[in-house]
Amino acid sequence: xxxxxxxxxxxxxxxxxxxxxxxxxxxxxxxxxxxxxxxxxxxxxxxxxxxxxxxxxxxxxxxxxxxxxxxxxxxxxxxxxxxxxxxxxxxxxxxxxxxxxxxxxxxxxxxxxxxxxxxxxxxxxxxxxxxxxxxxxxxxxxxxxxxxxxxxxxxxxxxxxxxxxxxxxxxxxxxxxxxxxxxxxxxxxxxxxxxxxxxxxxxxxxxxxxxxxxxxxxxxxxxxxxxxxxxxxxxxxxxxxxxxxxxxxxxxxxxxxxxxxxxxxxxxxxxxxxxxxxxxxxxxxxxxxxxxxxxxxxxxxxxxxxxxxxxxxxxxxx
Amino acid sequence: xxxxxxxxxxxxxxxxxxxxxxxxxxxxxxxxxxxxxxxxxxxxxxxxxxxxxxxxxxxxxxxxxxxxxxxxxxxxxxxxxxxxxxxxxxxxxxxxxxxxxxxxxxxxxxxxxxxxxxxxxxxxxxxxxxxxxxxxxxxxxxxxxxxxxxxxxxxxxxxxxxxxxxxxxxxxxxxxxxxxxxxxxxxxxxxxxxxxxxxxxxxxxxxxxxxxxxxxxxxxxxxxxxxxxxxxxxxxxxxxxxxxxx
Numbered sequence: 001x002x003x004x005x006x007x008x009x010x011x012x013x014x015x016x017x018x019x020x021x022x023x024x025x026x027x028x029x030x031x032x033x034x035x036x037x038x039x040x041x042x043x044x045x046x047x048x049x050x051x052x053x054x055x056x057x058x059x060x061x062x063x064x065x066x067x068x069x070x071x072x073x074x075x076x077x078x079x080x081x082x083x084x085x086x087x088x089x090x091x092x093x094x095x096x097x098x099x100x101x102x103x104x105x106x107x108x109x110x111x112x113x114x115x116x117x118x119x120x121x122x123x124x125x126x127x128x129x130x131x132x133x134x135x136x137x138x139x140x141x142x143x144x145x146x147x148x149x150x151x152x153x154x155x156x157x158x159x160x161x162x163x164x165x166x167x168x169x170x171x172x173x174x175x176x177x178x179x180x181x182x183x184x185x186x187x188x189x190x191x192x193x194x195x196x197x198x199x200x201x202x203x204x205x206x207x208x209x210x211x212x213x214x215x216x217x218x219x220x221x222x223x224x225x226x227x228x229x230x231x232x233x234x235x236x237x238x239x240x241x242x243x244x245x246x247x248x249x250x251x252x253x254x255x256x257x258x259x260x261x262x263x264x265x266x267x268x269x270x271x272x273x274x275x276x277x278x279x280x281x282x283x284x285x286x287x288x289x290x291x292x293x294x295x296x297x298x299x300x301x302x303x304x305x306x307x308x309x310x311x312x313x314x315x316x317x318x
Numbered sequence: 319x320x321x322x323x324x325x326x327x328x329x330x331x332x333x334x335x336x337x338x339x340x341x342x343x344x345x346x347x348x349x350x351x352x353x354x355x356x357x358x359x360x361x362x363x364x365x366x367x368x369x370x371x372x373x374x375x376x377x378x379x380x381x382x383x384x385x386x387x388x389x390x391x392x393x394x395x396x397x398x399x400x401x402x403x404x405x406x407x408x409x410x411x412x413x414x415x416x417x418x419x420x421x422x423x424x425x426x427x428x429x430x431x432x433x434x435x436x437x438x439x440x441x442x443x444x445x446x447x448x449x450x451x452x453x454x455x456x457x458x459x460x461x462x463x464x465x466x467x468x469x470x471x472x473x474x475x476x477x478x479x480x481x482x483x484x485x486x487x488x489x490x491x492x493x494x495x496x497x498x499x500x501x502x503x504x505x506x507x508x509x510x511x512x513x514x515x516x517x518x519x520x521x522x523x524x525x526x527x528x529x530x531x532x533x534x535x536x537x538x539x540x541x542x543x544x545x546x547x548x549x550x551x552x553x554x555x556x557x558x559x560x561x562x563x564x
Contacts (some may be wrong), residue, residue, distance in 0.1 A: 011564075048412040051561045074414040084405035086328070088335045093328075100324030145409070303495045 001026055002153060002183070006056035007046050017054070017207045026152070029179040031194035032187035033304070034204035035120040035272075040187040041081050041298055043204065047185075048078045061152065073273060074103070077146030079125050081157040083138055087131025091122060094130050095148060102149040114250045116144040122172065136167035143174065156186040160193060172197055203304075218304075223248060227270035228276065231292040232283060233262040240265075242282055248273040262291050321415045325423025326430070329397065333431055342392055346385060346435050348511050351534040353381055375442075376461040377478045387497055391468060394476025395490040397424045398554075402484045406559070418559040427476055432469045436462065457533035464530025467543040468523065472497055474550035495503055511546045 002024040009016035017039040024030050045051040047058055049069045058065045060072040072292045086094055099109045117123055120140040125133050130141060141160065143149045146154055159175060175184060176197055186195060192199050194215070200217055203211035211218060214304065232239045237252060243252045243265060250268045256263040269275045276293060283290050333339040353375055376382060401407040410420060449455050472493075479493035480486070500523060508516035517527065526539045 004415060045408075045412075050408050050412045050562065051564075069417060070414050076412070078412045079407070080408040082405055084409060086332070086406060087404070088332060089328070096327045098409075098413070101410070101415050103321065103414060105320055172331070214553055243432070263420060272480055 001062070002058065002060055002185070004043075004047065004056070004058040007058060008055040009042050009045065009046055010054050015207045017046070017204070018117060020209045021056075022202055022209060022212050024183060024185060025209065027179075028200060029175075029184045029198050030186075030200045030202060031198035032185060032204060033191065033194055033201050034187075034189065038204045039207040040189075040204055041157055042191060042207075044155050044185070044187060046078075048076055048155055049073050050080075055258075062135075063093060074149070075151050075153055077149070077151040077154045078144045079139075079142045079156040079159055080160070083142035085130040085138060085141060087129065089130055091130055091133070092125055092126050094141065095144060098145045099148045104149055110150050112150065120144040120146065120317055126286045135162055136164070136170070139163060139167070139171060140174070143171075143178075144149075146179070151182070153183045154182065154185070158188055159186055160188070160190075161180075161248055168225065204305045208221070225271050226273065227296040228267040228269075228279075229255070229262040229264070229294045229296060230267055230290065231260065231262050231280065233289040233291055236263040238286075238288065239263045242286055242288065243267060243279075246275060246278055246282055248275045248278060260291075322419040322423045323424070325415075326427040328426055330430060333427070334398075339431070340393070342389060343435055343438070346389055347509045349381060349385055349436055350375070350439050351443075353379070353463030358446075363417040369538060376443055376465055376527060382527070385499065386465070386468060386472060387494060389435060390428070390472035391476050391490050391497075393428045394480050394493065395486045396480065397428065397477055398481035398557075399483050399486045399489045403486075410416060411561070412559065417555045419553045420558065421477070421481075425473060426549060426552075428473045428477065428492045429470060432473060435464065436465060436469070454533075457495055460533045462537050463535065464527055464539075466501075467540065468527065470547045471543050471550075474554070475500075478550045478554045478557065480555045508559070 001259060003024075004020055005024050007020040008018050021042055030042065034040050046053050047060070047065065049065050049072060060084075063074045063075070064071040065072045086097075089097065092113070092311070095113050096109070099105075099112060104112055117126060120143050121135060122140050122144055124142075125137050130138065133141065140317075141157070143159070146156070155271070156175065160171050163171060172193070175186065178184060179197075186193075198215070201211065202209060203218070227312055232242070234242075239262075240254075243249055248270050250270045252265045252267040255264040255266050267275070267279075276295070279293065280290065357375065371447060398407075411417075443453075443458060448453065469493060476489070476493040477495050479496065480489040483489040483492060498523075503518050504522045504524045507515055507522050510518060521542065526536075529536055529539060
């Protein structure tokens with residue numbers, strides 16, 4: 001389990017992340033989402049103990065990253081952003097070194113190396129220099145390293161960055177299969193990645209956590225006004241008259257509907273209002289049949305773009 | 319201890335997988351062999367040598383310091399700088415290994431390399447022994463001891479310089495600068511007087527090495543070299559901690 005409590009990191013006078021709090025339970029697979037430079041990597045570096053926070057603390061399986069850093073780090077397998085490897089070591093030597101650094105030795109080390117090599121499918125490159133491996137293999141070597149001491153938590157910083165589509169697919173499948181046994185936090189600036197793998201999203205923008213919840217909640221949370229496609233069996237003047245009389249409607253515009261009966265409109269409600277019922281009763285009173293009433297659902301992509309293009313407000317941070 | 323040694327092993331692999339190790343060892347043995355040859359030829363011409371031949375190899379000549387500085391700086395300059403540049407510090411520092419183990423593991427690997435270089439020169443001792451039966455081993459042992467201790471001191475300085483730089487050349491320049499300043503204390507001793515003169519004499523590496531080559535093992539010299547080493551190892555460790563707070 002991971003618990004971050006108001007983590008704040010300043011780089012000199014520049015803000016890295018500010019007041020970030022969240023909790024990740026065992027078995028969850030959480031996506032850190034945000035544009036480049038939002039503070040995803042900084043947050044991960046704080047959790048893994050590469051950086052210490054200026055304020056706040058985080059607990060990894062109950063161990064403070066500041067007071068018990070060695071124990072906390074033992075529970076984390078970390079794939080850092082550019083996945084740096086010792087390029088002049090062979091893959092096997094690299095994994096051997098990483099295993100030993102994480103406290104494995106003897107038979108246990110050997111069996112763990114065999115396991116991660118099998119699991120991450122890197123058998124073909126085991127006697128090659130890590131520096132001569134392709135990007136896809138390098139990424140899997142990094143994941144194998146993260147897995148080597150069987151940590152309960154995996155923190156993967158942009159695990160699919162720079163891979164080709166086939167490699168992205170394989171890496172995602174691998175991460176999905178790992179999430180059965182491990183709690184996974186991964187960061188990405190690609191929304192579809194979160195949709196493909198994660199059950200929950202944390203949104204970071206300009207160093208602040210602006211959203212924490214499921215993907216469904218994310219869609220809803222940022223749906224501020226209702227957008228309806230509506231077609232009424234009447235002429236445009238009558239239609240406009242009816243819509244103008246409903247106070248909860250913010251604005252509406254006429255839409256051409258070639259070949260259809262009646263007139264069509266695109267209707268925007270005021271913030272937070274559901275206007276479908278009112279439209280129905282109004283049309284009923286006027287004896288105007290509704291041919292179509294359809295709510296435009298915002299895609300996650302739209303929600304995401306809207307969120308990251310907005311300045312974070314105080315109430316959203318909460 | 320297992321973690322510390324795994325760092326040492328990794329660093330030794332780096333040395334011997336790159337051509338650097340072989341070039342350094344080759345150059346080191348070449349210069350030392352040349353010195354040995356010059357000394358032997360000179361000694362076989364004069365009946366009583368003006369200075370002890372051992373002090374020429376160990377500390378009495380400009381060559382000794384040049385070699386020691388070059389070898390220690392070259393083998394330490396990439397220890398931290400390379401990790402920083404490649405970004406591998408991030409994987410290393412987020413592993414469950416403490417900073418002291420990382421620093422000591424690296425220090426030990428450089429020291430082992432330095433030890434190997436000097437052990438190879440033992441062959442000269444055996445060559446001399448073959449021709450001179452009544453060889454006095456005392457000064458030879460103390461000379462090697464002094465050389466190893468001086469090497470430890472310089473390696474710790476090189477390690478510290480490498481820990482704080484991202485570029486190997488910058489690291490080498492910083493290390494050379496610190497070592498040169500320490501050697502320069504000899505001259506400060508000449509131009510000062512009273513208590514400061516005594517302090518400078520205590521810190522005078524040239525005199526210290528001269529003592530070792532004469533067979534004198536002075537505890538003050540041992541303490542200076544060992545505590546200097548410990549000081550720079552501690553600084554290296556602190557520099558790693560400082561990285562996390564930056």
